[in-house]
Amino acid sequence: MSGGPSRRLIPLDGAAGEGGGQILRTALSLAVATGQAFELSRIRAGRVRPGLRPQHVAALRAAAMACDARVSGAYDGSPELRFEPGALAGGEFHFEIGTAGAATLVLQTLLPPLARAASASAVAVSGGTHVPMSPSFEFVSRHWAAALRELGLQAQVDMERAGFYPRGGGSLRARVEPSWAGTGKALSLEQRGALTQVEIVSGSARLRDDVAERQAAAAAKRLWDERRIEARVEVVHAAGASPGSYVYAAAVFERGRAALGLIGEKRVRAEALGDRAARRLLKLIDQTGAVDAWLADQLAVPLALSGAGGRVSTVEVTRHLETVADVLRHFGVGARTWGALGGSGGLEVDRV
DSSP: OOOOOOOOEEEEETTSTTOSHHHHHHHHHHHHHHOOEEEEESTTTTSSSOSOOHHHHHHHHHHHHHHTOEEEOOSTTOSOEEEEOOOOOOOEEEEEOSSSOBHHHHHHHHHHHHTTSSSOEEEEEEEBSBOTTSOOHHIIIIIIHHHHHTTTOOEEEEEEEBOBTTTBOEEEEEEEOOOOSSOOOOEEEOOOOSEEEEEEEEEEESSOTHHHHHHHHHHHHHHHHHHOOOOEEEEEEOOBSSOEEEEEEEEEETTEEEEEEEEOOTTOOHHHHHHHHHHHHHHHHHSOSSBOHHHHHHTHHHHHHTSSOEEEEESOBOHHHHHHHHHHHHTTOOEEEESOBTSSEEEEEOOO
16 A cells, blocks of 8 residues: 655554554544554454454555555554555445454444545445444444534445344445535533433344344333333344344434444344343433443544534443543544543543
């Protein structure tokens, strides 16, 4: 991959904070958008399988293609890397992870910086669409994208084929419009306000037709029986590379939102999965904070790249959130969290 001459590299410790792929993805987004180069050492040093994994390599190569970057260390298992970005340019991109690595994480890495490009971009990623410990397609397309619209980012994410862990094989497509000129209205999500809507999306692929319906019915029943909440329910029979199911549950407030996604498991009945999703959503509804913990750290980079900054309160301050704020500071963006780790709190990102 080509690029400009060598220049100052921001040093980052890949084992700091949460010590996982979050550090890499945050740094890539910021580097592509701002033109600042970085070097990352001790990548995932504390994990059972340290170094880059295929999904990280895919995100790295995707980011490099978007800005004609010069890269070293872009291989599976690499303990360190160097990323020197060139000029950001929109266009059409297609990436294959090759495993069940989360395609959604590649999109979350790439779409915010592409919103600062001069032209629209279309991005296709194949890999996992519903993977443990990663945002599902519905979480990204409905929850994350909705929050980003308040920052002015216009992105559409669609699923052509579901890909479940461990086989993957899914396919996502996204389109992002030029959205950010570097300034805008700061986002303030601090008081969630009243609950206005609850959504349940229950889907399955290559399973008996009633699995998705049973999941949805169980989730809706729990919400009604416990709180008399009438949810808006959507049942999806998706095309899939392998059999699997999922439930996405979301609560929309006047000035906030919370959501979660669960994936079907062997020996877990459809009714049990739906009920579990509803019970976990009720816990989120009972907590304080404008957004859930996952969305809070996923908004950090967009808050910075929009140029406007903002304040977001969350139900839980996580190690991920603290880590993202630390990476932002390394790139010269004022960012800080408040509240104790594991308790309610929030994130503030300065206007840049």
